[in-house]
Amino acid sequence: MIDHRLVAGLFRAGDGVLLCHRRSDRRWYPDVWDLPGGHVDDGENPRRALVRELREELGVHVDVPTEGPDTVIRDRDARIELSIWLIDSWRGEIANVAPDEHDDIRWFAAGDIASLSLAHPRYPELLRRALGDVL
Structure with a gap:
């Protein structure tokens, strides 16, 4: 059973990916590097949730592709489903507005990537694959 539906944006530019370091006082996944994103509210479309979360966390606007997501991670133990879209363009300057x-x-x-403490064990492979697409 999935209790938490989450969305995230995997931002790529040149040969880099953008990660956010979660504060050490966070209840879930403290003190790790994570993709920007968050929870899908009840009745909310995942694409709209992603646009909202990226605006709230980074202060940018993205046009989420109608196809996708590019990757879905289902973690039955944690009871989460994380939908991830690749983001190659955005409007506005990226900033930590959260x-x-x-x-x-x-x-x-x-x-x-190998030296980072990441929020999910599948992130290293996912990030390397995303970077491989642009290298």
């Missing part, structure tokens, strides 16, 4: 959630946002190259 400092209560993240204490840092940063671009990482493929070589940096």
Whole structure:
């Protein structure tokens, strides 16, 4: 049974991906690097949730492709379903406009990923694959 529907954007630019560092005082997944995104509200379309979450967390607007998501991670133990869209273009300057959630946002190259503490065990492969598509 899935209790939490989540959405995330995997931002790519050049040979980098954008990650947000979750604050150490967060209840879920503290002190790890994560993709920007969040919960889908009851009755909300996942694409609209992604647009809302990215505006709330990064201050940017994205046009979410009508197809997709590009990846879905279902974690039955944690009872979550995470839908991830690749984001290659956006409007506005990326900024940490949710400092209560993240204490840092940063671009990482493929070589940096192995040394990071990430929010999900599938993220390293997902991030390397996304970077491989642009290299």
